[in-house]
Amino acid sequence: MDLISENLLTILILLPAFGALAVLGHSLYWKDDGHLKWITLGFTVVAFLISLLLLTGTPGSNGFFFEKNIPWIQAIGTNYHVGVDGLSLWLVLLTTFIMPIAVLSSWHAVEKRPAAFYVFLLLLQSAMIGVFVSLDLLVFYLFFEASLVPMFFLIGIWGGENRIYATVKFFIFTAFGSLLMLVGIIALYYLHLEATGAGTFDLLTLLATLEAGKLTFAAPVGTLLFLAFAISFAIKVPVFPFHTWLPDAHTEAPTAGSVILAAVLLKMGTYGLMRFNFPLFPEASRELAPIFIVLAIIGIIYGALVAMVQPDMKRLVAYSSVAHMGFVILGMFSFTEWGMQGALYQMLNHGISTGALFLLVGFIYERRHTRAISEYGGISSVMPLYATFFVFTTMSSIGLPFLNGFVGEFLIMVGMWKSTILSVTDSANWNYIATMAAGTGVIFAAVYLLWMVQRIFFGKLTNEKNRGLKDLTYREIGLMVPLLFLMVYMGVYPKPFLERSRDTVVAIQERVMRQAGGTVDHDEHTAKAK
Template sequence: MQSHLLTILILLPVIGAGTTVIYSLTPGARESHLRWIALAFTTLSFLVSLLLIQGAGGGLAAFRFAENYSWITAIGARYHLGVDGISLWLVLLTTLLMPIAILSSWTAIAQRQLTYFVLMLLLESAMIGVFVSLDLLLFYLFFEASLVPMFFLIGVWGGERRIYAAVKFFIYTAVGSLLMLVGIIALYFIHQTATGIGTFDYVVLTETLRTNVMAISPRAEFWLFLAFALAFCIKVPLWPLHTWLPDAHTEAPTAGSVILAGVLLKMGTYGLLRFNFGLFPNASRQFAPLMITLAVIGIIYGALVAMVQPDVKRLVAYSSVSHMGFVVLGLFSFTEQGMQGALYQMLSHGVSTGALFLFVGMIYERRHTRMISDFGGLARPMPWFSALFVIASLSSIGLPFLNGFVGEFLIMLGSWTSSAVQHAWIVTMLAGTGVIWAAVYMLWMLQRVVFGTKTSEANAKLSDLNLREFALVLPLMVLMLFMGVYPGPFLSRTRASIEATRRFLVNPRPAGAPDVAKGPRDNQSR
């Protein structure tokens, strides 16, 4: 059955962008109306995307809402879309964060609004496309296309060092993904050699892998894994490839940071989970110790560097390095809890870090500074802001009953029992210190910004949250609580897909399938 829901989801923002442009060309158009159009279309996208859950039901091992058409016959590329448990929530996270991001730019973006909203809408299309594409070429197309709007968002509406940040962001991520393109093409021909038909279709590729029709030689798998992983690890970003992130996050406008942290980083971990695990199971196992080591270094490094940042936004940016390290750790633990936790942590990080960037944006709009030392004693003039900011920070730390806890707990549970590395408990203990560090840098920051003595007279006169700002953070706050106390609905929908991926990862050859390549490979992975 072909459903068009996903195409509609991808096209809605594009139509929105078109509408904005057409509206701005009509006589009597007012710039202040543009944001309403953008808000309307992003909200509509969100509402439409809700249909994905409703239709999802229980187990989600297979791809649903699939659309599969021939796209470029000459090279067998297909327009193949679908969601499963892994991508479902990421699509929803995207569509949820977009209207919030638009709303957060309500007053912050005063100039060149038309271009701004058009770029935001195009960005949404690209991001949704990344999560629902099941054709590698199509995926790559969206993956790279998402760079351009973000490049402009940072470069035009960013802070003082925006040009540097934008270029660094673009070159880093674009260069990283170029080798993936070579990998994709190579995979195409490996499949063609094995079956006579070249394809970029992920479902077909995994199917031929699982049924042992196609075998990738260990050497090829090693390089292919690296080509894909480089692209994704830069996006995550995994230490030591993270250096673009603090600059990009700090210089981007608030909405840009929300989207960057909330969605763009997830493309990396999503890619690892979907493509690296799904296509290169043996190499994934082989690389697990390395990836886990880097992830743990990232967790601790990110936390320690966050601690000494004088700039709130930069602090939140570095905390992302730490949190995303947890996600990678969970993924490469190859246990159900760990991988489930990793996926949960992706969502939870999107929600809480998104909220944190929003709060930072709010005080920046009021004071035009983000230096921790310029603040202090905000609790008195801005009680609501302070309360909610504290909750968001606590959720980022991983306090029980808030969303951050569930993910990190599951990840550590998984990594403790993991057999991917030797002495998994040491790794877990080290990662666990990341939670403690998080408490240190977050609480210390809260103490200096929200509580403490007021350092400047300007702080005393700050106004509290207005209605729009409440509306902005309220959904995220509700989600934090909900995801903290009742993770069931989320996890139950991801379980089947995660389990299917994991089973293949741990034992790529199904029982009964001809086991040609098993012997030497297993030796190598040990």
């Protein structure tokens, strides 16, 4: 047992990779594709169960648990350093939770080369978990890039008609961003070398040196480094105007790919900002916060407006992602506990709700092979259960009270409202204006999502082809139930989630706001709860 708990994160990273080997070996040796999905499902479920052990961890003195730090390539000065804290814990669990669902969602959909499909899916999982637990900048970069390749193939081989364009665009956008980050990472190494006489890629060492005041960034350097990291993450999120790869990638990806893309891959961007940008470059974070807040608001409104006019269901959901991730960015850059906790919470919500929406779109696509909204209408009469689930998920995505989306958006809005980051002088009340502008996004979300629901499900059944549609199968119901359960649970009782992440988030917030002379604003209620 000790062996497991000591190496828990390594096991979590390697288990899916071994799963990939198992799938490969099985398909090469027996030349039988029937069992592959069961093997994949088995590995993802076991990974999920093991990942639940993470909840038993207690943070060490530096806030991390299940930490592991061993030298890797000493010539470069990089260590294999992993650990989880309140920030990454939920994202790792989200990853392991969503993977079995993604596997099940493609149960019958993958006819072309299933072995390769499952291999890439499992490799993707390894890379994603690696991203969330790496505490060494170079190792993080490595997993960040490695997650790109499986997704590139997933979209490129099993995607829709326009898949090649979409996947190459996806790859080049993200690769370009992450290469800039690589320059930033290497530059940090040398700045640390100059300041202390020893270069390092270790995040915690860098933070400690910064904390001790031994390493400071001269005026443009801090901002440039911030940008090197932030642009890479902004592309991944995606923040307007870097979002153009997302609708293409989402639309062309197979259902499992879309679900993972929405649920986990986008979160790497927001996670990276919180994990690296804020603690490493607090001054630059404060300085550039207004720009990111403006971009976030543009993203919220623009994403919503464009979503409204999409004729394709999947594209509509994709644009809604742009809007939702705008909220996350807004909350993070408010630099209040409410806002940042809300942002983290909204990351999870978006993963669950949007993931569910992509699943639902996938279900109907498998039946009718079209995603055009105009092809449907009035299908609630033939697929009542499907309609119920869809409406429910839509409500969660809109942010109806007592469902998860509400909690996140509410926290973000309160956080922005109370934020001091925009107050250049005492008289200016930009934070109120920003909150109100973002608030319109909630209304827009209701408009585009409800309008889509109305056009698909209600009214008369006009298209004869839809008359024979079968309602959800047991497999599909089984897929949706855990998601629906979480939507309610997280909407009614967010406390366990927020409590676990609180310390980490507050530490980041304090770090950013401390030297600003700005007030460090704690939410008294949760402080008491603690």
